């Protein structure tokens with residue numbers, strides 16, 4: 629069975645920036661509170677004409693360019709998002725069409741902040757089954773479209789962006805996918821969700837008036853779960869594959885809160901230089917945080933061939949996932 633490797637990375641963030649000071653003119657907050665409680669300084673916000681598929685296509689094109697392959701060679705597109713252009717058709721279909729990926733099938737994967745980790749887990753298995761040679765995994769979210777800019781507890785946290793990995797078979801057993809530990813716990817569904825717009829509460833004048841089409845979060849509950857689960861699941865994954873935490877060269881975590889990341893790194897005994905943090909620039913871009921952070925790690929020359937990389941995320945659902953990959957280039 630072939631193993632799967634990450635052969636190219638790309639990303640896109642919209643040009644407009646919303647700073648903490650900008651937010652302090654919209655809701656009762658300030659730069660100091662946001663920076664100390666979350667680590668976020670600014671986030672990028674999509675203009676009114678830009679939807680999730682537009683950002684996804686830009687990240688996809690950059691990834692294909694890096695890999696030096698035409699879109700027609702793709703076998704599958706997995707689009708991880710909670711902010712699709714529409715509920716159906718899937719945003720994967722819209723992206724496939726815009727890319728001209730004539731040989732690809734694909735689907736949207738809804739797992740909120742763990743979406744990208746689940747997406748690369750699925751892609752690794754499609755490739756190692758020997759049935760797919762080129763799978764594009766995209767994480768893209770336009771969170772600003774589902775944020776209530778009168779609610780200071782949520783609107784300060786999120787930003788918009790997209791990123792992608794190309795997953796291909798590897799010739800070497802010393803690189804690529806090592807393994808995963810993913811889980812869901814639906815008892816946490818009530819703590820982070822968008823209540824209306826689905827079959828339970830379809831859109832109505834009432835749901836709009838009640839502001840039910842926005843992100844609702846019980847911050848402290850989600851925070852406690854994230855701190856515990858991110859380290860627990862990382863330890864589970866490392867143990868499952870017999871890997872000592874000291875072998876982890878880079879942890880690329882979901883970027884929700886610098887305190888969650890710091891607590892996870894501390895529990896795993898990872899020094900700061902082995903952890904990527906870039907939420908100061910982008911905020912929480914949901915499914916896009918991990919490819920955006922991987923892009924930054926590459927730009928900073930912090931990833932080398934053979935490095936053991938730990939991707940970790942926790943999000944709405946609850947969902948949680950950890951992937952271990954040996955870097956390829």
Ligand code: UT7
Pocket residue numbers: 656657658661662665666741780781784846847848849850851854883884885888912942943944
């Ligand atoms: O990515 C998906 C998963 N999501 C997460 O991982 C997010 C997890 N949660 C968190 O990151 C944190 O819980 C938050 C950053 C959302 C909130 O931080 P916190 O330290 O848990 O604050 P809190 O909710 O306990 O609120 C503390 C105080 C409250 O005031 P009182 O009741 O103590 O007077 C809040 O009303 O801070 C107040 N507060 C704010 N003050 C200024 C809440 N939001 C703000 C704000 N600006 N934006």
